[in-house]
Amino acid sequence: xxxxxxxxxxxxxxxxxxxxxxxxxxxxxxxxxxxxxxxxxxxxxxxxxxxxxxxxxxxxxxxxxxxxxxxxxxxxxxxxxxxxxxxxxxxxxxxxxxxxxxxxxxxxxxxxxxxxxxxxxxxxxxxxxxxxxxxxxxxxxxxxxxxxxxxxxxxxxxxxxxxxxxxxxxxxxxxxxxxxxxxxxxxxxxxxx
Numbered sequence: 001x002x003x004x005x006x007x008x009x010x011x012x013x014x015x016x017x018x019x020x021x022x023x024x025x026x027x028x029x030x031x032x033x034x035x036x037x038x039x040x041x042x043x044x045x046x047x048x049x050x051x052x053x054x055x056x057x058x059x060x061x062x063x064x065x066x067x068x069x070x071x072x073x074x075x076x077x078x079x080x081x082x083x084x085x086x087x088x089x090x091x092x093x094x095x096x097x098x099x100x101x102x103x104x105x106x107x108x109x110x111x112x113x114x115x116x117x118x119x120x121x122x123x124x125x126x127x128x129x130x131x132x133x134x135x136x137x138x139x140x141x142x143x144x145x146x147x148x149x150x151x152x153x154x155x156x157x158x159x160x161x162x163x164x165x166x167x168x169x170x171x172x173x174x175x176x177x178x179x180x181x182x183x184x185x186x187x188x189x190x191x192x193x
Contacts (some may be wrong), residue, residue: 039106044123046131054189055191057169057184067174072101087116088192089132090107090190091132093131094125094128094129094131104154105118105120106152109135109139116137130188164185169184173185
């Protein structure tokens with residue numbers, strides 16, 4: 001290798017290093033760019049939930065794993081109702097990919113052959129928080145009843161995650177009919193009476 005090629009390589013490397021060393025820095029006296037804020041409020045106003053009593057289903061903390069849900073797919077399963085009354089709304093814990101999930105989410109809860117459903121706009125949700133969804137009509141439930149559920153992502157481009165947890169209850173959860181026993185979603189059941 002001749003001396004010209006070596007000098008050229010050294011000079012090229014020095015220029016590149018100098019250019020790269022300025023990446024991510026700001027000029028002297030100029031303010032540093034602020035980090036992107038973490039959204040703590042929904043992107044749209046959530047609906048009010050009718051409730052006299054809100055009861056959480058049983059799950060084991062620290063055992064969570066996400067079930068990614070895209071449009072035209074569903075998460076289904078069963079839970080044991082910890083209380084009884086007229087079920088008027090349900091809250092479910094969602095992962096919204098740093099508040100970017102979009103579209104409409106539909107839930108259906110059934111007690112034997114009687115079902116009630118509700119929908120919510122994912123713009124009203126926050127990442128790793130509960131999203132409340134009012135049901136179209138109250139569902140009669142006794143404490144200890146086995147309820148089945150189905151959560152469908154009807155529309156939208158960005159997926160949503162349904163958080164699942166281990167449980168000692170007779171519960172199951174899974175995607176598109178492939179349910180896993182001993183796991184459940186994090187639900188709050190809102191009873192109106």
